[in-house]
Amino acid sequence: xxxxxxxxxxxxxxxxxxxxxxxxxxxxxxxxxxxxxxxxxxxxxxxxxxxxxxxxxxxxxxxxxxxxxxxxxxxxxxxxxxxxxxxxxxxxxxxxxxxxxxxxxxxxxxxxxxxxxxxxxxxxxxxxxxxxxxxxxxxxxxxxxxxxxxxxxxxxxxxxxxxxxxxxxxxxxxxxxxxxxxxxxxxxxxxxxxxxxxxxxxxxxxxxxxxxxxxxxxxxxxxxxxxxxxxxxxxxxxxxxxxxxxxxxxxxxxxxxxxxxxxxxxxxxxxxxxxxxxxxxxxxxxxxxxxxxxxxxxxxxxxxxxxxxxxxxxxxxxx
Amino acid sequence: xxxxxxxxxxxxxxxxxxxxxxxxxxxxxxxxxxxxxxxxxxxxxxxxxxxxxxxxxxxxxxxxxxxxxxxxxxxxxxxxxxxxxxxxxxxxxxxxxxxxxxxxxxxxxxxxxxxxxxxxxxxxxxxxxxxxxxxxxxxxxxxxxxxxxxxxxxxxxxxxxxxxxxxxxxxxxxxxxxxxxxxxxxxxxxxxxxxxxxxxxxxxxxxxxxxxxxxxxxxxxxxxxxxxxxxxxxxxxxxxxxxxxxxxxxxxxxxxxxxxxxxxxxxxxxxxxxxxxxxxxxxxxxxxxxxxxxxxxxxxxxxxxxxxxxxxxxxxxxxxxxxxxxxxxxxxxxxxxxxxxxxxxxxxxxxxxxxxxxxxxxxxxxxxxxxxxxxxxxxxxxxxxxxxxxxxxxxxxxxxxxxxxxxxxxxxxxxxxxxxxxxxxxxxxxxxxxxxxxxxxxxxxxxxxxxxxxxxxxxxxxxxxxxxxxxxxxxxxxxxxxxxxxxxxxxxxxxxxxxxxxxxxxxxxxxxxxxxxxxxxxxxxxxxxxxxxxxxxxxxxxxxxxxx
Numbered sequence: 001x002x003x004x005x006x007x008x009x010x011x012x013x014x015x016x017x018x019x020x021x022x023x024x025x026x027x028x029x030x031x032x033x034x035x036x037x038x039x040x041x042x043x044x045x046x047x048x049x050x051x052x053x054x055x056x057x058x059x060x061x062x063x064x065x066x067x068x069x070x071x072x073x074x075x076x077x078x079x080x081x082x083x084x085x086x087x088x089x090x091x092x093x094x095x096x097x098x099x100x101x102x103x104x105x106x107x108x109x110x111x112x113x114x115x116x117x118x119x120x121x122x123x124x125x126x127x128x129x130x131x132x133x134x135x136x137x138x139x140x141x142x143x144x145x146x147x148x149x150x151x152x153x154x155x156x157x158x159x160x161x162x163x164x165x166x167x168x169x170x171x172x173x174x175x176x177x178x179x180x181x182x183x184x185x186x187x188x189x190x191x192x193x194x195x196x197x198x199x200x201x202x203x204x205x206x207x208x209x210x211x212x213x214x215x216x217x218x219x220x221x222x223x224x225x226x227x228x229x230x231x232x233x234x235x236x237x238x239x240x241x242x243x244x245x246x247x248x249x250x251x252x253x254x255x256x257x258x259x260x261x262x263x264x265x266x267x268x269x270x271x272x273x274x275x276x277x278x279x280x281x282x283x284x285x286x287x288x289x290x291x292x293x294x295x296x297x298x299x300x301x302x303x304x305x306x307x308x309x310x311x312x313x314x315x316x317x318x319x
Numbered sequence: 320x321x322x323x324x325x326x327x328x329x330x331x332x333x334x335x336x337x338x339x340x341x342x343x344x345x346x347x348x349x350x351x352x353x354x355x356x357x358x359x360x361x362x363x364x365x366x367x368x369x370x371x372x373x374x375x376x377x378x379x380x381x382x383x384x385x386x387x388x389x390x391x392x393x394x395x396x397x398x399x400x401x402x403x404x405x406x407x408x409x410x411x412x413x414x415x416x417x418x419x420x421x422x423x424x425x426x427x428x429x430x431x432x433x434x435x436x437x438x439x440x441x442x443x444x445x446x447x448x449x450x451x452x453x454x455x456x457x458x459x460x461x462x463x464x465x466x467x468x469x470x471x472x473x474x475x476x477x478x479x480x481x482x483x484x485x486x487x488x489x490x491x492x493x494x495x496x497x498x499x500x501x502x503x504x505x506x507x508x509x510x511x512x513x514x515x516x517x518x519x520x521x522x523x524x525x526x527x528x529x530x531x532x533x534x535x536x537x538x539x540x541x542x543x544x545x546x547x548x549x550x551x552x553x554x555x556x557x558x559x560x561x562x563x564x565x566x567x568x569x570x571x572x573x574x575x576x577x578x579x580x581x582x583x584x585x586x587x588x589x590x591x592x593x594x595x596x597x598x599x600x601x602x603x604x605x606x607x608x609x610x611x612x613x614x615x616x617x618x619x620x621x622x623x624x625x626x627x628x629x630x631x632x633x634x635x636x637x638x639x640x641x642x643x644x645x646x647x648x649x650x651x652x653x654x655x656x657x658x659x660x661x662x663x664x665x666x667x668x669x670x671x672x673x674x675x676x677x678x679x680x681x682x683x684x685x686x687x688x689x690x691x692x693x694x695x696x697x698x699x700x701x702x703x704x705x706x707x708x709x710x711x712x713x714x715x716x717x718x719x720x721x722x723x724x725x726x727x728x729x730x731x732x733x734x735x736x737x738x739x740x741x742x743x744x745x746x747x748x749x750x751x752x753x754x755x756x757x758x759x760x761x762x763x764x765x766x767x768x769x770x771x772x773x774x775x776x777x778x779x780x781x782x783x784x785x786x787x788x789x790x791x792x793x794x795x796x797x798x799x800x801x802x803x804x805x806x807x808x809x810x811x812x813x814x815x816x817x818x819x820x821x822x823x824x825x826x827x828x829x830x831x832x833x834x835x836x837x838x839x840x841x842x843x844x845x846x847x848x849x850x851x852x853x854x855x856x857x858x859x860x861x862x863x864x865x866x867x
Contacts, residue, residue, distance in 0.1 A: 214417060215412055215413070215414065215417045215418045216417060216418050216419055216420040216421070218373070218410070218412060218418070219410065219412055219418045219419065219420075219485070219488070220420070220431070221371075221373055221404065222371055222373060222404050222405060222408075222409070222410035222412075222489075223404060223405035223410075223431055223432040223435060223488070223489075224400075224401045224402060224403070224404035224405040224406060224432065224435055224436060224439070225401070225431070225435055226398075226401055229435060233420075233423075233431065234420050234422075234423070237422050238422065311422065312421075312422055313421075313422060313424075313472045313474075314421060314472070314474055
């Protein structure tokens, strides 16, 4: 009985802890949707002109019918409310160019990008950990710093071309382009992972240094733990919160990087869709992507918030 | 002859060209406690680490003999050491809050030695066996409710329980030799006594104990033999009773002499001559400078509800006298100090300065009289701008007091010499100074404002005993010559007894006992004061009962 009482009070505490964040997340998404709407409607000029481009020679009659179809002749507030209604029901309209529902366009291209991002994160983590853990002596540390710096500062289009030249054209280990199978995924994911690995490695290395200077590491060593045991049982966990904090940055660079990588390696994906939509003024797709990006960031940040107390019990405030 | 657990002959450790341990020899047997005593930098900690193979890689180490658990440790490689650490030799470090991994439960931390070593010895324990062993060990160190405590984290335990858990983490694999490095330094007096009792019990059960401490009183309580270290050498060694009651070496004598609890009040503790200050104007020593009238303060607690930090405290303080406020951590003494400084508005009651309103004033009107109350804290370093030199720090305060620009430099030098700082230190930055020098800078900065009241919150708690003696002497000189009123906050009964004319004993925000310093310490009436005093490890009283 007492456990049941404790259970409900814990659930209540969790609710009071996470409800504000959930509300905050919804406000951020609403803000992104509103901003996308404002950019389209409040900038000077006719949205239809923006859509069709300056040089278009479409007759006024056709323009009027487009306005009608999009509801652009209604009062702005009414347009806004209708737009919000569509966003809530995930109805982003039809792509001008592809003549398909926007959700279908994005949905079809989501998987390749998710695969690319997932493998990139795995690569980045493995590379970052390898560098951070190898940098134990002074010489190794200097080399690690150099590698990190190069990884962070090299532009992805350049690293991508370099990797293509070496591994595809010369060694012929991986296909040059295309979206099929794991081999085609390796080089793009590696290109996307390198700058992230550089930053992650710096953060993990710094975190490990900080943890190793703590007295509890002396205690652990005095218990007879090997270096690997110290890492696994103590220090890596202490080094991880700053790396987790970077998650939002990493997701941002994955989304932004996908645009370049997918173009460079001729892969399908969200980045490609975004680039095409922007080039062709396919506004429904662009707006849907803005909201999509906002949702991704909000979800990642929510997950990060939930992870902190799992890593550090001192942050658990359930009483 | 008891079994030898560790034997060291002619141990030398150096970093680059600097020798930190210079020919140290000692041995420890089963059921015996050897105390390594010395001030910071004496090499006592690194000496003990040599028995664990935990001397930093950058150090050069050599010894004619270094044997641990009957084996020649000079031949050990890293993996051999890993088998020794925790299993044969255990380490109890100073502050359990940081010496236990804050991200892991007490049960995980206590069980770790056993888990790691049983796996290394190819006899891995099951989860149930491990949990049972952890609970048994927590019970062994007298932690109540071991099952639920094992699931908690270090920050959720009280200081005493935490330190016991740290000891349990070292003793669970039953090492014959235990190194306790300042095991009670971070603890309140009452808890300190309990932890010492626990270590004493372990010793009686047959564990050999190397106790590292700067505190002779702690040492006197459980050590069988004492080795006094200075500059990397053992300057005096012998059985505890004779070293502490009849010290032969000058350094041991000066350490004992510097301990405030063993002195008549008013006697100088250190060996430095008194400083000479220039009083601005004669002070009327009968005037009341500071009045605290029924001051109360409560805080919202994180878990809901309120905690009464200070509860209806009153006292008057005359010029040239000192009131000592003593209590354990959480007793409300620091909150009271903040209210006196006017940094915190009390819920009820008021503080008067020179008979005029002080705590009740708005900050804007308090500012012009702020110079009248100056504060000295435990850690002066954090109150200095690290980029300023000592000279700049003093000039800043003097300029605020209205000293003319042209005179600033000369006045700063004068002030520094008055608190015993050499003129060459004026160009240095606080980070490069020793703890005692920093505290002198803090005192000089306070004096620069010509205060009427000096509030000192644990000003000597972070200092070695000989430095503490010098700083306490400095306070006495300042007070005798300038007629300052002093509020002296400390958890250290010996220090409070030495400096105070009147004493307030605080517990949970309430003044449980007050009176002239001599009366409170010689005939305490309140049970709390009696308990505090009985927990005070007094070297002489302990030694009187010791067999010689």
